[in-house]
Amino acid sequence: MPKHIALLRAVNVGGTGRVPMADLKAMFARLGFDNAKTLLQSGNVVFDGGKHKPADLETLLERETEKKFKHRPDYVVRTSAEWKTLVAANPFVREAKADPGRLVVLPFKKKPTGDIEALRAAIKGRETVELLGRELYAYYPDGQGTSKLTGTLIEKHLGARGTARNWNTVLKLAALCEE
Secondary structure (H helix, E strand, O other): OOEEEEEEOOOOEOOEOOOOHHHHHHHHHHOOOOOOEEOOOOOEEEEEOOOOOHHHHHHHHHHHHHHHHOOOOOEEEEEHHHHHHHHHOOOOHHHHHHOHHHEEEEEEOOOOOOOHHHHHHHOOOOOEEEEEOOEEEEEOOOOOOOOOOOHHHHHHHHOOOEOOEEHHHHHHHHHHHHO
């Protein structure tokens, strides 16, 4: 059965959007998605998604999460094959090996329609970005904590909603797909 990865946006961060992972896993089981496994507390689920298209899964999971948890976080869903391509396409190979916690991938719900050059011009620090399809790869050499390259700035310039995961998490999700 084809595996999928579901990424929830802005859950269990700063006390907002509380979604206990055990309850989320139970919701996936109730919906008939077998072998759901969660990773960390930030909303990462690997599951058997059958022949459903990722966009259909996003809609279904957003609706069901709202029913169960009384708020509606965005979901970004990729197939395991798409995730494998995302990993292989990484333009920051050196950074991924030397500093994986500062390399971030932002999968978007839809292909961005904005201007990557405008985003690059708006960067005030040493961060670098590459947009490949529906993913933005961003390297934060000085860390994300004080960076002015925020999700809000990225979405404003690229015109798409997404959610970020650091490279360590990206690789752990890829490994869960292989189990």
